[in-house]
């Protein structure tokens with residue numbers, strides 16, 4: 001069990017996460033591998049199923065059709081729901097960059 005005093009010594013204000021999170025949210029997330037919270041399937045986000053005609057963008061797992069991600073933009077508010085994603089993994093190139101997708105949008109069969 002963690003000593004409460006030791007845990008308090010390690011704790012930071014979450015504003016300290018701004019720098020590391022800025023690395024994640026400046027990349028093309030369609031190249032990220034999403035792990036479905038429902039079935040555990042790993043697939044690039046671009047290989048998931050997108051429903052763009054709902055009030056929010058809804059991204060579903062290509063294996064079980066569970067909702068992996070929802071994103072809504074309304075006026076000055078952006079909302080991202082990743083409840084259905086157990087993990088998002090972005091692999092950086094040796095130079096720290098992320099490959100930008102040049103794929104064209106397509107409709108899955």
Ligand SMILES: [Zn+2]
Nearest residue numbers: 036039061064
């Ligand atoms: Zn799934």
